[in-house]
Amino acid sequence: MWIDSAHLDETTLASDRLAYDEAWSKLRRADGVLVPGGFGIRAVEGKMLAANYARENGVPYLGICLGFQIAVIEFARSVLGVKTAHSAEFDEKCATPLIIFMPEGSRTQMGGTMRLGARKTMLRSPKCLTAQLLGATAFDERHRHRYEVNPAYVQQLEAAGPAYRPRPSRVCPGLGERMEVFELQGHPFFVGCQFHPEFKSRPMKPSPLFLGLLRAASKAATAKQP
Numbered sequence: 710m711w712i713d714s715a716h717l718d719e720t721t722l723a724s725d726r727l728a729y730d731e732a733w734s735k736l737r738r739a740d741g742v743l744v745p746g747g748f749g750i751r752a753v754e755g756k757m758l759a760a761n762y763a764r765e766n767g768v769p770y771l772g773i774c775l776g777f778q779i780a781v782i783e784f785a786r787s788v789l790g791v792k793t794a795h796s797a798e799f800d801e802k803c804a805t806p807l808i809i810f811m812p813e814g815s816r817t818q819m820g821g822t823m824r825l826g827a828r829k830t831m832l833r834s835p836k837c838l839t840a841q842l843l844g845a846t847a848f849d850e851r852h853r854h855r856y857e858v859n860p861a862y863v864q865q866l867e868a869a870g871p872a873y874r875p876r877p878s879r880v881c882p883g884l885g886e887r888m889e890v891f892e893l894q895g896h897p898f899f900v901g902c903q904f905h906p907e908f909k910s911r912p913m914k915p916s917p918l919f920l921g922l923l924r925a926a927s928k929a930a931t932a933k934q935p
């Protein structure tokens with residue numbers, strides 16, 4: 710079931726009540742939510758609402774790349790109370806640039822300068838869900854992005870306490886650590902990843918992150934049955 714997340718926000722409520730109600734009715738029926746990667750501001754606030762809905766209602770959530778960045782912003786806004794948190798991709802002058810342009814990127818040379826391809830992610834703890842699902846704390850997954858979680862805020866996010874587990878990973882030498890994974894404890898399944906598990910996922914060998922989402926969603930669906 711696909712939802713145009715632009716229809717979840719208040720501008721659609723004002724302009725097209727039917728589309729708004731339909732989008733929310735689909736979201737409320739969903740046993741799991743996947744917010745995929747993306748570029749550009751279209752529907753970003755709706756994606757934020759979907760992440761908020763999944764987080765607050767214990768609905769399994771997998772956020773990929775932009776879906777990961779959205780989940781981190783939503784958490785900062787709603788849980789940490791940092792209302793001005795945003796991505797510099799959508800508001801370059803925002804007061805709290807939680808997601809910033811990566812230092813190694815180029816703004817003038819667009820061709821091939823994205824952070825692309827397989828990169829090593831090294832998780833801090835074997836106990837996090839991502840490490841358990843992937844069966845490793847170090848793995849190569851493919852990437853495709855220009856922005857990252859602002860390292861200046863990672864400590865503040867980590868200080869949020871046991872409800873939250875950011876898992877930064879090492880990047881290219883000299884660039885320190887990059888936050889690649891976002892998980893919530895005490896939630897049936899809430900995972901965001903900066904990398905794209907779909908790029909290495911195959912029909913007969915799906916990425917364990919997709920299987921994790923589906924398992925959690927199917928458990929939620931079974932629990933709903935009378």
Ligand SMILES: NC(=O)CC[C@H](N)C(=O)O
Pocket residue numbers: 745746747748749773774775776798853854855856857
């Ligand atoms: N592939 C994506 O989702 C990219 C996310 C975001 N637009 C970035 O460039 O970082």
